[in-house]
Amino acid sequence: MSTEAHPSAETGRTPPLARVVAWLTVPLYVAGICAYGLLTSSAGFWSENPAENVETVAFDIGFGAFAVVGAVLVAKRPTNPIGWILAVVALMLAIFLAGGAYATYVMVTYGRPDWLAVLGAWTFNWFWYLMLALGLIYLPMLFPDGRLLSRRWLPVAVLAGVTTAGNVLLNALVETIPVNEAPGYGIENPVGIEGLGRAEDLKIFGVLNGLFLVAGIGSVASVVVRFRRSRGVERQQMKLFAFVTVVLLGGAVLTAAVSDATGARWLDGSSFVLSMVGFVSLPVAVGVAILRYRLYDMDLVINRALVYGPLTASLAAVYLGGVVSLQYAFRVLTGGGSQLAVVVSTLAIAAMFNPLRRRIQAFIDRRFYRKKYDAARTVEAFSARLRDETDLDALSEDLVSVVRETMQPEHAGLWRREPGGGP
Known part of the structure; x- marks a missing residue:
């Protein structure tokens, strides 16, 4: 990439706009989420169900991670659009949620909107489509370098943009704006088209959503193709992304x-x-x-996840199956259950843990880490021959062969000092 196109890359300085966004993203997100919670509870729409409140807090924390990581990337990598996408998604959610909650509060409390309530309800009615396009289409397609895989994928990006713009436009021009959390209320849209009802009732809305789904499939295909073509650092980046997603x-x-x-x-x-x-x-x-x-630590994380995930599932199945079957057997034999079934099942999975882990580890190494597995087998075979081999020339040839098979250098040779040949 030319440094002339990005002066900040040469000087190491973050552009002023990027610095402002990096500093303000997290405080604005927190302020917007707090305002949303306060306005929702003041309007009387805060849920009495603790589980729903836990889910709301969990989603707030999740989008908070978008805000924090987006701010860091905007500050550290201002020329990469991925950070900007994360920051914009978080800010849109917090600000527009707060705007929708304000419209709800005003309508429930006073029965008529002010200009800020109109703006809040209007933006809340269409921002979801833009946020979904950024997070579900453009983020995967542009990861990790901020560029499309090639010009062939440009139609997918354009299709996502066109369908998103269509959905935004339809919802922005409805005659009556629905009010969030208050289904019985509506606000007259100052820029609405007379007679245009809910966008969901229009046939074109279904067509746009179908095309958006096609763009989503194209985005997934782009990630798969990029993963298959990636090498080196980009390969590690795609591994990490795929691991979390899948x-x-x-x-x-x-x-x-x-x-x-x-x-x-x-x-x-x-x-x-x-x-x-x-x-x-x-x-x-x-x-x-x-x-x-620490990108290359990802291989160890993936390996452990592939081993301990099936191991945990297998042991859980054995434990549950053992408890159920033994309890049934005790009922048949004694007419009642017994805690012995739990004890026996627990001892069984304790005895199975290490043997099953080794078997799963060997299978994972053979299936997904074949080069590493073959290298380990080659070294083990050489170690076995080393105990019995007495011919120094044959041993030297074996050593060079093992180095070539395991390390795969461009050139390999062995220098051996002859006895009495000096230092």
Whole structure:
């Protein structure tokens, strides 16, 4: 990248606008979220259900991670649009949520809006589409360097922009603006089109959403192609992004699907925890990847996750299956349950832990870390030969061969000092 196009890259200074955004993003986010909570509770719409309040706080913390990481990236990497996307998403959510809550409070309390309530309700009615486009389409497509994979992916970006603009326009021009959290209230839109009802009732709205879904699929395809083509540092960055997205967020979706299919309500809590951890981890992973902080430690994290995830699931299945089957056996034999089933199942998983972990580790190494696995096997085989080999020339050839197979250098050779040949 030419330093003439970005003077700040040459001087090491952050542009003034980037410094302002970096300093103000987090305070504005906190102020907006606090204002939203205060106005919602003052209007009498704060939920009495503790679980819903916990979910609200968790989402606030998740988007707070967007704000913090976005501010850091804007300050450290102002030429990369990823930081700006994270900061804008967080600020839009906080500011426009507060605006919608203000409109709700004014309408419930006074029954008629002032100009700020009109503005708050109007922006709240359409900002979601813009936020979703930034977070779900452009963030994955531009990660990690802030550029599209190639010009071939430009139509996907344009399609996302056109459909987003269409949805924003439809919701911005409705005749009556719905009021957040207060379904019985509406505000006359000063820029609305007479006779234009809810955007969701229009056929074109369904068409736009279908095209937006196509753009989303294109965005996912772009990430897959970039991952397959990536090498070196970019490969590590894509690994981190894919790990958080697939393992945490994908795990949350899978857990929720299993819960719905089996009726195991206790899995709902696990799904929510996984989704929140993934939600917070996503901007953190993006920040770590772009700033390249201890990026190569990611291989160890992925390896451990691939091993201990199936290990935990297997042991849990064995434990639950053992408890259920043994309790059934005790009922048949004695006519009642017994705590012995729990004890036996616990001892069984304790005995299985290490053998099962080693088997899963070996399978993961063979399947996903084949070069490392082959190198370890080669070294083990050489160690076994080393105990029995007495021919020095053959041993030297074996050593050079092992170095070539495991380290794969461009050139490999062995220098050996002959006995009595001097120092």
